[in-house]
Amino acid sequence: MNDLKKKAVPGKPGGLNSEIQSRIGHQLRAMYDDVVRQGVPDRFAELIRKLDVPAGGPQMGEGGGSGGNNDGRN
Amino acid sequence: MPLTDSLRDDILASVPSLRAFAISLSGNADRADDLVQETLLRAIANIDSFQPGSNLPAWLFTILRNLFRSDYRKRRREVEDAEGNYAKTLKTQPTQSAHLEFEEFRVALDKLPQDQREALILVGASGFSYEDAATICGCAVGTIKSRVNRARSKLAAMLYVDGAEDFGPDETVRAVMGGSGG
Numbered sequence: 001m002n003d004l005k006k007k008a009v010p011g012k013p014g015g016l017n018s019e020i021q022s023r024i025g026h027q028l029r030a031m032y033d034d035v036v037r038q039g040v041p042d043r044f045a046e047l048i049r050k051l052d053v054p055a056g057g058p059q060m061g062e063g064g065g066s067g068g069n070n071d072g073r074n
Numbered sequence: 075m076p077l078t079d080s081l082r083d084d085i086l087a088s089v090p091s092l093r094a095f096a097i098s099l100s101g102n103a104d105r106a107d108d109l110v111q112e113t114l115l116r117a118i119a120n121i122d123s124f125q126p127g128s129n130l131p132a133w134l135f136t137i138l139r140n141l142f143r144s145d146y147r148k149r150r151r152e153v154e155d156a157e158g159n160y161a162k163t164l165k166t167q168p169t170q171s172a173h174l175e176f177e178e179f180r181v182a183l184d185k186l187p188q189d190q191r192e193a194l195i196l197v198g199a200s201g202f203s204y205e206d207a208a209t210i211c212g213c214a215v216g217t218i219k220s221r222v223n224r225a226r227s228k229l230a231a232m233l234y235v236d237g238a239e240d241f242g243p244d245e246t247v248r249a250v251m252g253g254s255g256g
Contacts, residue, residue, distance in 0.1 A: 020230045025198055027179045032199035035094035041107070044089050044114060048082055051118050 077121050081130075085117060088131050091200055092138055098195045099142050101184050109145070113138040132206045139192065139210055182232040186225050193221035194229075 092113060096106035116137050117124075124133055183191060189211075196207040197218065204222075208215045 017230070020234050021226060024226055024229050024233075027176070028183075028194065028198045031176070031180065031183075032091075032094045032098060032195070035097050036090040038090065038093070040086055040089045041093075043107075044110065045086060047111065047114055048086050048118070051077075051115075 077118060081121070081124075084130050085114065085134065088134050089114075091131065092134055095135060095195060095200060096138060096142070098183070098199070099139075099192060101180070109138055109142055112141055116141070129206060131200075132202065132210055135196070135200070135202075136210045136212075178233060179229075182229050185232065186228055190221045190225035190228070193218050194225035197222050 089110065092110050093106060096109040096113075097103055100106050100109065113134060117134055124130070183194075186194070192211060193207060196202045196210060197204060202210065204215050204218050208218045211218065
């Protein structure tokens, strides 16, 4: 099982041994999912909860210089 | 669009995969969480520029990736210096073979060029389509495909093949991209 390592040399340029490919995919996801499974740390849940965007907005792109402000249409 | 409760929930739901992406990119959990925090702050501050109905995870990943890139440029020297130490730390830990293999994988991943690593992670782990990955990275779909292929063959070379250097990724890429080449 584990002796795939150092054994398989893809003979042809162009085709990665499919077993190696799936092994890489598996390890990649295992590593990634390991973190995903940790869920949402409190600090982030807290952060999002606290950040209620005020009605006025936190100085959003006022300097951007888009013209027509006022009350838009109507 | 305004920050509705459901949008807030959706952002929160993306946090675990944002963290996983950030850790894969930076190889450092603390720095990754700082990146995620910064990403969330920016996302919320710029929520008006999010198009309702478009792909929220892709939007968030784009922000995180851009933050990482600009941060990375600043810290380049530091990172290069740390790279060797990071790998060494992992290698010297006596571990069970399965775990060792896992660490070897991380080290190998860490050695990939930035562009290739992020493409591989987005497609191979985050589950984005090539199209979404291209949007996130601001490049063409074909570019993403070739980066993913290069990344895969480099990893294979590092992990599973002795004397790996002599099987070049370019041939793989050419084969994959082939057809149009004539």
